[in-house]
Amino acid sequence: MSVATVMTAATVIVIGYRIGRAHAAWRDVRSAKRDLPAKRRIAWRHTRPLFYGALCLLLSAAAAAYDATH
Numbered sequence: 138m139s140v141a142t143v144m145t146a147a148t149v150i151v152i153g154y155r156i157g158r159a160h161a162a163w164r165d166v167r168s169a170k171r172d173l174p175a176k177r178r179i180a181w182r183h184t185r186p187l188f189y190g191a192l193c194l195l196l197s198a199a200a201a202a203y204d205a206t207h
Contacts, residue, residue, distance in 0.1 A: 155187040 162180035169176045 152187075152190070155183070155190065159183045159187050 159180070162176075162183040166173065166176045166180045
């Protein structure tokens with residue numbers, strides 16, 4: 138088993154977990170009648186790492202593509 142296969146599998150698992158937590162947090166925000174600001178902060182706390190991780194992954198892919206063309 139190659140390192141790339143293990144890294145890809147781990148990445149898929151982490152991304153799946155993050156997407157699930159962010160979705161559940163925003164579902165809690167929608168269903169909350171009270172304590173909405175706290176729920177919203179929790180939801181953003183789960184969403185931010187997902188967004189920044191996806192952004193880093195996209196920038197890494199763009200940098201690799203740029204490096205491959207030059």
